[in-house]
Amino acid sequence: xxxxxxxxxxxxxxxxxxxxxxxxxxxxxxxxxxxxxxxxxxxxxxxxxxxxxxxxxxxxxxxxxxxxxxxxxxxxxxxxxxxxxxxxxxxxxxxxxxxxxxxxxxxxxxxxxxxxxxxxxxxxxxxxxxxxxxxxxxxx
Amino acid sequence: xxxxxxxxxxxxxxxxxxxxxxxxxxxxxxxxxxxxxxxxxxxxxxxxxxxxxxxxxxxxxxxxxxxxxxxxxxxxxxxxxxxxxxxxxxxxxxxxxxxxxxxxxxxxxxxxxxxxxxxxxxxxxxxxxxxxxxxxxxxx
DNA sequence: GTATCTGCAAATCCTTTGCAAGTCA
DNA sequence: TGACTTGCAAAGGATTTGCAGATAC
Numbered sequence: 087x088x089x090x091x092x093x094x095x096x097x098x099x100x101x102x103x104x105x106x107x108x109x110x111x112x113x114x115x116x117x118x119x120x121x122x123x124x125x126x127x128x129x130x131x132x133x134x135x136x137x138x139x140x141x142x143x144x145x146x147x148x149x150x151x152x153x154x155x156x157x158x159x160x161x162x163x164x165x166x167x168x169x170x171x172x173x174x175x176x177x178x179x180x181x182x183x184x185x186x187x188x189x190x191x192x193x194x195x196x197x198x199x200x201x202x203x204x205x206x207x208x209x210x211x212x213x214x215x216x217x218x219x220x221x222x223x224x225x226x
Numbered sequence: 227x228x229x230x231x232x233x234x235x236x237x238x239x240x241x242x243x244x245x246x247x248x249x250x251x252x253x254x255x256x257x258x259x260x261x262x263x264x265x266x267x268x269x270x271x272x273x274x275x276x277x278x279x280x281x282x283x284x285x286x287x288x289x290x291x292x293x294x295x296x297x298x299x300x301x302x303x304x305x306x307x308x309x310x311x312x313x314x315x316x317x318x319x320x321x322x323x324x325x326x327x328x329x330x331x332x333x334x335x336x337x338x339x340x341x342x343x344x345x346x347x348x349x350x351x352x353x354x355x356x357x358x359x360x361x362x363x364x365x366x
Numbered sequence: 367g368t369a370t371c372t373g374c375a376a377a378t379c380c381t382t383t384g385c386a387a388g389t390c391a
Numbered sequence: 392t393g394a395c396t397t398g399c400a401a402a403g404g405a406t407t408t409g410c411a412g413a414t415a416c
Contacts, residue, residue, distance in 0.1 A: 103414080164405075188348065190346065198334070209360045244390080285382090
């Protein structure tokens with residue numbers, strides 16, 4: 087995992103077909119240095135292969151989510167963003183004033199995760215959590 | 227605050243008009259024992275007053291949010307839920323397997339809030355956070 | 367060959383908006 | 392009276408779906 091190649095291998099191992107569309111969608115996700123939206127993936131793929139349809143992008147993302155190969159984050163933009171599941175996990179502080187997005191290392195939530203497990207027996211999926219508030223520049 | 231009456235009073239103090247629609251919408255929110263969606267508010271109001279339109283519900287919610295009289299929570303359902311702002315704040319553990327929603331006292335996130343403030347100078351708005359994962363019944 | 371995928375077009379869901387008519391203060 | 396609100400209808404954006412044709416294996 088980690089390279090589109092490996093994910094593609096995994097897909098075919100599981101009996102899913104490796105199509106050019108799926109490969110291009112995977113590349114777009116892997117090559118994005120941050121989180122990418124369905125629309126942005128579509129824009130990249132359509133540039134190389136104008137016949138793709140955005141529904142193929144959504145169907146592929148659906149599949150990759152189900153196989154736990156990509157994760158979703160909702161940064162409160164009214165659309166979801168995607169990320170390879172095996173990349174370093176981190177969280178986001180989203181400033182509701184200026185829109186700034188500050189990355190937060192996953193370790194910042196380790197103690198919360200432990201508390202939830204210990205006291206609530208709840209296994210929290212703390213990959214790509216978004217926390218809303220106001221950043222230092224927007225506090226007057 | 228706390229009673230529809232008080233919120234209504236606040237509205238008129240601020241120069242907003244007190245209309246029957248707004249009163250009915252406020253009652254629906256206040257009478258809900260948990261978080262209520264726009265559609266559910268609309269259903270309650272329309273039962274008494276069939277002429278209301280759901281756009282009035284959305285416009286009223288928009289106003290109440292702006293005045294900080296209600297807060298929004300996104301429980302990952304593809305629609306947002308509303309809650310009177312002065313009710314006790316709590317968070318939600320949402321089980322992605324069975325859909326169970328476990329309430330989590332706001333105090334569970336106090337130390338996270340302090341860390342974010344101290345180390346990131348970020349004022350987190352930790353009202354009604356949703357944390358996804360798996361509950362005790364769904365862990366095999 | 368055939369079950370899986372795709373493109374296309376249309377539908378869906380939640381929410382927002384323009385505008386003319388209605389109404390609270 | 393007059394500015395604020397509403398109802399209605401239509402638009403909006405993101406995502407999903409039905410179906411017939413295309414394609415990976």
